[in-house]
Amino acid sequence: MNFGLSDEQRLLDAGVRRFLAERLPISRVRELRDAGQRFDRDAWKELAALGVVGCLVPERFGGAGLGVLDAAVIATALGHGAAPLPFLGPCVMAPLLLGELGSPEQQQSWLPRLAAGEVRVAVAAAERVERRQDAGVRAESGRLSGVALFVLDGVGADAFLVPAGDDLWLVPASAPGLEVRPLPTLDATRALAELRFAAVEPAERLGAARGAGAALDRAIDVARALLAADLLGCCDRALELAVAYAQQRSQFGRPIASFQAVKHLCAEMAAAIEPARALVWYAAHAFDALPEEAALDASLAKAHLAEVASFVVRTATEVHGGIGFTDECDLHFWFKRAALGRQLLGGPSRLRARAADLQGWGA
Amino acid sequence: MDLSYGPEYEAFRAELRRFLQEHRGEAPRAGFGEGLLTDTQLAPWQRLLVERGYAARTIPREYGGGGFAADPLIAAIIAEEFRSHGVPGPASGQGIDMLVPTLLEHGSEEQKRRWIPPTVRGELIWCQGYSEPGAGSDLASLTTAGRVEGDRLVVNGQKIWTSTAHVAQMMFGLVRTEPDAKKHAGISYLLIPMDTPGIEVRPLRTMTGHAEFNEVFFTDVRVPLVNLVGRRGEGWKIANTTLRHERDMLGSASTSEGLFHGLVKTLIEERVDGSRALADPKLRDQLAAIQARTLAMRCHAMRLLTARVRGESAGVASLVTKLNGCQLNHDLAGLAIDGMGEAGTLHRDSARARDGGRWLFHWMFQLGLVIGGGTAQIQKNIIAERGLGMPREPKP
Numbered sequence A: 001m002n003f004g005l006s007d008e009q010r011l012l013d014a015g016v017r018r019f020l021a022e023r024l025p026i027s028r029v030r031e032l033r034d035a036g037q038r039f040d041r042d043a044w045k046e047l048a049a050l051g052v053v054g055c056l057v058p059e060r061f062g063g064a065g066l067g068v069l070d071a072a073v074i075a076t077a078l079g080h081g082a083a084p085l086p087f088l089g090p091c092v093m094a095p096l097l098l099g100e101l102g103s104p105e106q107q108q109s110w111l112p113r114l115a116a117g118e119v120r121v122a123v124a125a126a127e128r129v130e131r132r133q134d135a136g137v138r139a140e141s142g143r144l145s146g147v148a149l150f151v152l153d154g155v156g157a158d159a160f161l162v163p164a165g166d167d168l169w170l171v172p173a174s175a176p177g178l179e180v181r182p183l184p185t186l187d188a189t190r191a192l193a194e195l196r197f198a199a200v201e202p203a204e205r206l207g208a209a210r211g212a213g214a215a216l217d218r219a220i221d222v223a224r225a226l227l228a229a230d231l232l233g234c235c236d237r238a239l240e241l242a243v244a245y246a247q248q249r250s251q252f253g254r255p256i257a258s259f260q261a262v263k264h265l266c267a268e269m270a271a272a273i274e275p276a277r278a279l280v281w282y283a284a285h286a287f288d289a290l291p292e293e294a295a296l297d298a299s300l301a302k303a304h305l306a307e308v309a310s311f312v313v314r315t316a317t318e319v320h321g322g323i324g325f326t327d328e329c330d331l332h333f334w335f336k337r338a339a340l341g342r343q344l345l346g347g348p349s350r351l352r353a354r355a356a357d358l359q360g361w362g363a
Numbered sequence B: 001m002d003l004s005y006g007p008e009y010e011a012f013r014a015e016l017r018r019f020l021q022e023h024r025g026e027a028p029r030a031g032f033g034e035g036l037l038t039d040t041q042l043a044p045w046q047r048l049l050v051e052r053g054y055a056a057r058t059i060p061r062e063y064g065g066g067g068f069a070a071d072p073l074i075a076a077i078i079a080e081e082f083r084s085h086g087v088p089g090p091a092s093g094q095g096i097d098m099l100v101p102t103l104l105e106h107g108s109e110e111q112k113r114r115w116i117p118p119t120v121r122g123e124l125i126w127c128q129g130y131s132e133p134g135a136g137s138d139l140a141s142l143t144t145a146g147r148v149e150g151d152r153l154v155v156n157g158q159k160i161w162t163s164t165a166h167v168a169q170m171m172f173g174l175v176r177t178e179p180d181a182k183k184h185a186g187i188s189y190l191l192i193p194m195d196t197p198g199i200e201v202r203p204l205r206t207m208t209g210h211a212e213f214n215e216v217f218f219t220d221v222r223v224p225l226v227n228l229v230g231r232r233g234e235g236w237k238i239a240n241t242t243l244r245h246e247r248d249m250l251g252s253a254s255t256s257e258g259l260f261h262g263l264v265k266t267l268i269e270e271r272v273d274g275s276r277a278l279a280d281p282k283l284r285d286q287l288a289a290i291q292a293r294t295l296a297m298r299c300h301a302m303r304l305l306t307a308r309v310r311g312e313s314a315g316v317a318s319l320v321t322k323l324n325g326c327q328l329n330h331d332l333a334g335l336a337i338d339g340m341g342e343a344g345t346l347h348r349d350s351a352r353a354r355d356g357g358r359w360l361f362h363w364m365f366q367l368g369l370v371i372g373g374g375t376a377q378i379q380k381n382i383i384a385e386r387g388l389g390m391p392r393e394p395k396p
Helices: A007-023 A025-032 A041-049 A068-081 A088-101 A106-114 A213-248 A261-291 A291-325 A332-341 A348-358 B007-026 B040-052 B072-084 B095-107 B110-120 B236-251 B251-270 B281-310 B315-321 B320-347 B354-369 B376-387
Strands: A120-123 A136-140 A143-152 A160-166 A167-172 A176-180 A192-200 A205-207 B126-129 B143-148 B152-158 B172-175 B187-193 B199-204 B213-224
Touching: A007 A041, A007 A068, A025 A332, A041 A120, A068 A261, A068 A332, A088 A106, A088 A120, A088 A143, A088 A160, A088 A205, A088 A213, A120 A143, A120 A291, A136 A160, A143 A160, A160 A192, A167 B072, A205 B281, A213 A261, A213 A291, A213 A332, A261 A291, A261 B281, A261 B320, A261 B376, A291 A332, A291 A348, A291 B281, A332 B236, A348 B281, B007 B072, B072 B281, B095 B126, B095 B172, B095 B213, B095 B236, B126 B213, B143 B213, B152 B172, B152 B187, B172 B236, B172 B315, B187 B213, B187 B236, B251 B281, B251 B354, B281 B320, B320 B354, B320 B376
Parallel strands: A120 A160, B126 B172, B143 B172
Antiparallel strands: A136 A143, A143 A192, A160 A167, A167 A205, A176 A192, B143 B152, B152 B213, B172 B187, B199 B213
């Protein structure tokens, strides 16, 4: 019995955190936001050199060949840093789908470049979960038409994996008839895109005809477990900021951290976060070792972390008092990252409904 | 991450399973409402478990235990298997879980030899005399007094929330023996035979309708001085070494998991408009939300177990079990009642009550545990001060 992070995983965690603290401190994240950028190209290259970008790419394709729990360690660190770096598209869903569905030629063509951070591939996965507004992509006579919304890491991607029914198409960003529009959200640290397809001829298909559904669902479930991990990192940072602020802020002649009203808010955050941390580890580990329950665990974990994170970022803001409401205070970067993370690839009620369905509760 | 226990542990588990299948008929039937603790009906079963090394496993042999080295994984396997077989496990309760570790650490050789073996065999039932009407969260303000007269301490005062006092032969309690010393330095740890003249036990009926607790009154109760554990005035320090055991006992993940499985069954069996109650998507939503909390506490327990095996501190994580677990258990029962609607409120004597009114009992009893053993608010102080390093409230 060994439930926890290995020494290697602790080193990985410390390494990514050190990198982010040095290269992407929150002051730099703020600069990028002020400049209207949601991506730090230089930091991305360095992260690729560290093996983080290719974490899930098999070693024979130049990646690190790590597991989903390792990726969760990275995701938690990225959430903790509110890092304006792509992850779930080019580092998680794209390599998983190429690994599972790609032909040897497709894998050889894409995986080494993904691992090296030379290309970025995003996955238009949102409509596989739920279709909002006018979204939906159809394939007619081999051409794609329609709209894909909320494509994570979609701005600046070199290519897209686009589902249409149970087919998965590979579409270069430069394909004629494809328009990529940034879809700014409240979160300045992640770049979502809207893709508009006007009879776009895809470059190629991944996997057999109508054969991509299961792999796509699994990639989305992995991404959910890692979104839960990212939310955990947001929670950790929000609590750290709240405790530090409460220690330093004095009112009525003493640090507000000495008032029970403030202490109890912080204790409630810690009490919510710690079991949630164990749940995130477990849900990620399930993809590595307990595949039969991984989809359920990912749904439960992401729904739970969404609720915990909503509570924590809001409570941490309250502990800060008025300053917590200002732009000058850094806390809102995590408040907003958590708010987007909560909705991505299924909000909590959608995921709980899925968990119920997976267990046949409604039947 | 490796959730398997490994071959030697699985061999131990297999042997325990064989034992349980063979002997489960001899186990007393578990009920509810009689309180948390063991009683004398458990003694023959307990003796068998001690003999086979499934109870009192780590107590030294000279004191009637198995003499095995402490192994958190073995302890976890024993707890898991007894629970999954629905068989009462090794006797628990305040004698075995709190007094015995205290005596092992602080008792004299004579005290250990006299008190530990019958306690371990389940023949000697203890109650804990800590809380008083005026000393709850501020336990160290207790006033039950022990005055020295010759070779005796003469005890006067009152204890409250004393579970099992009505069946216990002995009490381990805290009394103020040094009235002039500072608050924490004036307390002694005393073993009190419950048949001593001057002790009166009155059942304390709670909102559940059961009397899970008692009040105990002392009028000139004469207790031999040799029954002091440690020196006079050291009682606070001694009691604190074992209070931690109580906090970990309350809010265990196994209890929550048991309640969750029962909850799913109840919501599937309960008929509403001709369908299962779970046909309601809103109820499914709430059930999935509480399932996630339950699973998180199971994972949390595995994390803490791993930390114990490695001899590492789990930091603030080790302080949040009781706060989360007791609230979760209360909520699990509350959701079962919601799922049953009016039927969920039926008294256990009602012919239509489900499961003998078990959910109502758990719902109220678990609220008691949110408060007992250190209230939720005291837990939050501990989490903030010891776990997060926030300063104590200044003394007025």
